[in-house]
Amino acid sequence: MKSGIEIIEKDKGQILGVAGGNYRIIVPGDKTDNKYAVIEMIVPPGGGPPPHSHPDTHETFYVLEGEVEFQTEQGKSIVSAGGFITIPLGGAIHCFTNTSSTVAKLLCTVMPAGLEKVFELVGVPVGSGEFAPIPELTDERRELMAQIDKQFGQKTYPKGYLD
Template identity: 50%
Template sequence: MANNVKQITKSQGNYLSIVGDTYRIIIPGKQTNGEFAMIDMLIPPHGGPGPHAHESFHESFYVVDGEVEFKTEEGKSIAKKGDTITIPKGGAIHSFKNVSNGLAHLLCTVVPAGLDDFFEEIGTPLQEGEFLPPPPLDENAVKKLMAIAKKYGQVVYPPDYLD
């Protein structure tokens, strides 16, 4: 049985704008039979997703650069360059925000895959190095996001849920 070792270069992967952040799907679940996915995340100052939960997969974040505040119902912590945050399976409500003045850079791994498919559906394609402002979230946009999130086993909470 042959092992198919694969190199993924910096320029490969789909770039997507998600809530004003730029995510690159480095390894989609389609390439791993759904076993895992890897996502490169660039978060501008004050950027990051609001509170959400996903019961069916484990999520790990490695901080390549910057300072990111992670919030859960248990409290908050600041993750800095070289730190790793893990969100285990089971649906812990969490969010994160870049609290530095520069760009924060995270590598996110999800086991099993699926979050990448969610991002593909809600994201806006863009080019490497490009950032779009966060889209306005009126009532209809929030309802649509919640419905898509549910389809992928996620729950989206109000922005101030963890405050």
């Protein structure tokens, strides 16, 4: 009888340059019947996604190292190593930025899976320790984001939307 237990080593998983950081898809949804996905996020100073919402996804973040400024419609909070953020179903607008001078590392879980597919579409493959620049927001990039938002039932807002 198979137990289904899988050990995933620290150098395994697809690494993508997303929003100025490296996102390693540790457990993709296709391994969990799309019940959940787990993504490690290594975010350099200045990195982080623009404000966004995804009403049909429950998302959690555990800050493993460093700190990030987490922002919602209710305001801003600095979340340091050991801090946990949960964004329930419903579509709350949120974003985070590494405002410190050191790299931050977060562990993100999304339920159901699917957000990792967004990262695969917007990200670029990178090697461990390589950081791709944040893509310029050209008309072509805006159109791509609008298509992805529609396909995945989410919405991306302009940087500064929550200020």
